[in-house]
Amino acid sequence: MELLDRDGLYAENPEGEGTRYPGVFTAGLLYSIVVFLFLFFGTMAQSINFYSGIIITETALILLPTIIVLAISRYELKKVLRLNKVDLFNLFLVFCIMVFSIPVAGMFNIINIWLVDHIFGRSIIVQPPAATNLEGLLVNTLTVGLVAGVCEEVFFRGAIQRGLEKLGVAVSITLAAFLFSIMHVQFERLLGTFVLGIIIGFLVYRTNSLFSGIFAHFLNNTFGVLVTFAANKLSSISGPASFEQNVEVTELESFFEIFGDMSAEQMLAVIVLWIVTIATCVFILVALLYALVKNTKKEAAKAARREKVKKWEFLAFLPGLLLIIAMYFLQGIALKGFGSQAAKIILELIGA
Template sequence: MRIRSSPTINEVNVLFLALGLLLLVFGSMAQQRDLYTGVLITEYIFILLPNIIYLKLRGFSLREVLGLKSISIRQAVQIIFIMIFAYPMAVFLNYIVIVMVNSMSQAMPIGVPVPTNLKEYIIGLLVIAVTPGICEEVMFRGTMQSAYNRIGDKKAILATALLFGLFHFNLLNLLGPFFLGIVLGIIRSKTGSLYGSVLGHTVNNGIAITIGFVLTGLNENLRNITEQAPVMPEGMQMIVTLVVLGGWALFSFVVLYLLLKNLPESNREIEAEDDYEPHEEDLVDRPEEIEYDSERFLWAPVIIIAGLFIFLNYRYFFLL
């Protein structure tokens, strides 16, 4: 008798669709009223809470599915450096898409407000860095990656990274999150702990907030330097930016690879909670039944989200 200790791919795909629709309909409405309050509502009520409720109702062990185990100080320090060197690569990938889209459309989405003082900076860190770091990691590197692990660790990392990218519903912010999703998935896999990917996600978003805050403080000096510098054609500016970002990203990627390769691995075995009681349908008599043929996977929910992603971005960038 074997116990199915994690959700199936079909189950998490349906969950992915449901939460994606919640995000698009109610999350967008909440964020339009007030961005920071809307983000808190979206992350905690529309992402984190449904995942926890689903796992508890299905009788799964939160500790086992999510990987709630401690990481070492050495792992934590190395994860911070991993995300520092992953950030330039994510920026470069997003910039490539921006250049491509900008050549066909002038429509640009409004980004997250840049903090202009210490109070706004701290609030930004809590709302934009810590909150998604917790809530989105519970969903993607916790619930979803645990389910997708049944098709293999590497495939699970790639699949959840792709779904993570689609879940942003922003063409200009697709490749960056996809790449970061791979990095966070590797961290989750090697450490066996969700805390590692939560730390990594929080550090990445914190870097973005911090850079924006620092540049705001230097804005006046940068404006003076820009006004005195010779004016370059827009096309040349893009080429120079691509070269600079590309060189920075290449160097960072080499260091990132070495850091990920040498990230200390942990014992992935986690004892189940004492009150974990599996459902009857989670008990299988034959070990081979735990393996699922890919043809039996329900991909319709993922296809629907991908279709919505394409439709919304095409409508915004090319029809407006």
């Protein structure tokens, strides 16, 4: 059965039900549109006011274009986006998987920050304003955790990953995670975000439900909100809080310098403890993923078959990828100090 229509815009249901699914071209076109809106309008909105900006970005610039493209193309949203119920036990497994995924992703982020620091001489990590009270914590949880989790999952795992599925399940999950990671335009979080993207994409595929991805994304973002809140409270004990939206990672740089002052025995002990901790998390994570696989045989069987794709379809991703590459280039020269003034002006104009 031919997977593409003559325009190469959609994939048919592999089970022969006649349901139309977005293809690679549609996924690429949508990605380029959202990247343009996000980089040129979303970052500006968030620089003016973080909370209203993130709501505008997530709902109007990420979620709305996704729904419009799918609706205009007359796709059946429930099936395309996998808006299916999740078994309670599977939801519990998703929770446990994320508990042990976050430390693993954190390890990749530390490695990532170390690499950026050694390549560019410094590293800057972007974080939302820290909550100072329970009301602020609730607002951060709703905006950063819930709103971002819902909108980004509809876009990445609902539309993009689904559109790439005819390349194969593993390829679609990996590519969607890669696109998810680079769109954040943060050198320091590329690896960790990529790893989490793969895990979340796998959860959505195995459970055949976008709600698994939304729940996992919510847990990850909310964990970050809670950690920042706790750190802010601890810092307020010794002095006034000094958290900003853009924070240079001097603390992590100092952390890495500590290793240079350690004896060989101390260094070995720290490395062994670190390896044992991460290895334990990885072992438990693999066991939980295996349990999920065993419990989702019927759900995962509904994914699309691997089929040939016309090369020209990938061109739809090109505009979005070129914009992202340009942003990373500007960030790189700004971090390195080459042409920093011009780079800063351009980055400030778009609110990055």
